[in-house]
Every structure is written in structure tokens, then in C-alpha cells.
Amino acid sequence: MKTIACMVLVSDERLQTELEAWMRDIGHYVRAGKGNGARFLVFDSAQNESLWLQLNDSAQKIFARDFIDCGTDIELFKALAAMNDKNDREQWFTDTADGFSKCSVDRWLDEWQPEYHDRYSIWRKATVEEIVEHFKTRQ
Incomplete structure (x- = not known):
């Protein structure tokens, strides 16, 4: 399967915590960094991990060159992050x-x-x- 690289803007800490738990449930490592205010979760399937980041507009545009920018659509992000060849769960x-x-x-x-x-x-x-x-x- 080709490498999936995507990112999503998550508006508050509760949603960040829920998404992080979902990522762990499907076997992806999430690095620390969630917190108050909106943050991006950036995922790279080649590394099988993701990272919480605060990105300004110019940094977001730079990341969007290499990552699929899901905007605030958490369900789209989940659909992409779930893609793998090991199982079919959440795909x-x-x-x-x-x-x-x-x-x-x-x-x-x-x-x-x-x-x-x-x-x-x-x-x-x-x-x-x-x-x-x-x-x-x-x-």
C-alpha cells in the first residue's frame, strides 16, 4: 500500500483526546503535544506515528504540499489514517x-x-x- 500522509485540525482538547485514543486503538503511535486550543494531528503511515502541532497559515501551506489536508474533517482523516494492508478494521x-x-x-x-x-x-x-x-x- 502506498504511504498515506494526512493532517487534520482538531478544535479542542476533548476532541484531540478522543482522536488520539482512536489512533492508539488502531495501532498508531501518537506523540505528545495536544493541548488547549486548535492543533493539527499530522500522520505519516511510513513512520506509523503522528504528532500534534500548532501550525500558522504559512506552515500549514507547507505541510499541505506533502500531506492531505483534511481541514477539520476528522472522519476523513480517520478514513485515511486507517488504510493499511495488515487488516481491514475502520477501512x-x-x-x-x-x-x-x-x-x-x-x-x-x-x-x-x-x-x-x-x-x-x-x-x-x-x-x-x-x-x-x-x-x-x-x-
Whole structure:
């Protein structure tokens, strides 16, 4: 799987704590740095870790060159940060009929129920581009 690098602006410490717990639950290391006020969580799958940063506008633009800037969309950030080849947990799947579904277990085949999906469609992990587009259309 290609390297995923993304960042999200999290407005308050409660949301920062919740996102950090979610990251740990899916196996990512989060370095210290959360605190009062808005902070960016910057994630790099090549390093399997993330870091809380305060970025001014010019620094944010520099990071956005190499990182997908999720703005304040925590769900988009989670969708990207969950992408990996080891398991399917929290990853988005798409099918040949343009459906989208998030996997809540370790293996998609354990969750996928043919009676709930069109039996003629073929499901696969969504790409980064498909996830970004999916979240744009949800807004």
C-alpha cells in the first residue's frame, strides 16, 4: 500500500483526546503535544506515528504540499489514517455499483453479508482518491 500522509485540525482538547485514543486503538503511535486550543494531528503511515502541532497559515501551506489536508474533517482523516494492508478494521470499501461501506472488524469477509449487498457487485478497499471524493460528496 502506498504511504498515506494526512493532517487534520482538531478544535479542542476533548476532541484531540478522543482522536488520539482512536489512533492508539488502531495501532498508531501518537506523540505528545495536544493541548488547549486548535492543533493539527499530522500522520505519516511510513513512520506509523503522528504528532500534534500548532501550525500558522504559512506552515500549514507547507505541510499541505506533502500531506492531505483534511481541514477539520476528522472522519476523513480517520478514513485515511486507517488504510493499511495488515487488516481491514475502520477501512472504507467500495463496490462496482459505487457503494461505500466501512468495515468495523479485522477482516472484511467476516462482516460482509451478501444478503445486505447486491450480489453482483464486487467489493474492494477504496483508494485514497475515492475516499477523498466520497467525503467531499457527503458534506
